[in-house]
Amino acid sequence: MTDPLTDTLALTEARCHVSRGFEAIGEWALRYPATNRLKFTAAVEGTCWIDFDDELTSGRIELEPGDIVLFDGRHEFVKGNSDAVPVEDAVAAFGAADGPIARFGSGVTTGVGPRVVGVGGHVSLNRTGEELLMRALPPVTHLRATDERAATFRWLLNRLLHEASTSEPGASLAAADVAHLLFLEALRACVAEVGALPVGWLRAIADERIAPALRLMHEQPGRAWQLEELARAAAMSRTTFAERFRSVAGVPPLTYLLNWRMRLAERALRDGDQPLSAVAHTLGYTSDSAFSNAFKRVNGVAPRRYREAARAAREARMVPEMDEATA
Secondary structure, rough: OHHHHHHHHHHHOOOEEEEEEEEEEEOEEEEEEOOOOOOEEEEEEEEEEEEEOOOOOOOEEEOOOOEEEOOOOOOOOEEEEOOOHHHHHHHHHHHHHOOEEEEOOOOOOOOOOOOEEEEEEEOOOOOOHOOOOHHOOOOEEOOOOOOOOHHHHHHHHHHHHHHHHEEEEEEEHHHHHHHHHHHHHHHHHHHHOOOHHEEEEEEEHHHHHHHHHHHHHHHHOOOOHHHHHHHHOOOOEEEEEEEEHHHOOOOOOOHHHHHHHHHHHHHHHHHOOOOHHHHHHHHOOHHHHHHHHHHHHHOOOOOHHHHHHHHHHHHHHHHHHHHHHOO
């Protein structure tokens, strides 16, 4: 059996990409540009800080070994361990370094000074993922090595740094897989802190009271669920359930179901060759017109046009890939 988090992440096509690890010795400070991508950074050894220089956080985030910061990448930031040195450009610093590990800092040539080892990366998402996941998470989340997942985080970070810095066969694949598992563990930690999550689907998943009803909608999205059935599954009255659901998900239960059906429809139209009638039937619609009207109401475009546009976009992406392969 799957679960709502697994289901939703599958729709986002989330893929983790590991950037180069780094070793900093002595004093240092680097400015990183905004990328508009979901990113993570972590301290494996030593301590440093991250300063987003705006109102995203109440102050600098101090990173201890094993700490992870997950953020939406919409803002530039400075990472370092000293205010006594000029802030340098991170892109230039990493670009100038040879090998899988970037090395910098005032003591990089002498070996004198505090040592910090870190690793990071970003998560690529499809358009659905950007809409779902970027809105579901706080702009910045600090996951501390002192929480109950500390041992797991530390093992994954050490393994990630190893795979990101070795030339062993399959290292890049292993690094991506470890990074993906690290990302999932970070999301689990976010779900465990439900009070810090914005109203939305991730907070709904984290809410234990409505979880039974949410699982039913994900397991059988094509069923004509009634509010009374879902409330009964959650052991609540109809009114209490509806109020509770809206307070954590941001939409009424049946609107959530509609939106979930449309996400599934997008994937089927984008990636599959089923006739529209088959897609409609799978999602519980008794006619093509009912499905088309619902899809257009949510997505602003008819399902047939959505499929045509998705296929055209896919073919456009394939052309440079083929050119590169035959070059």
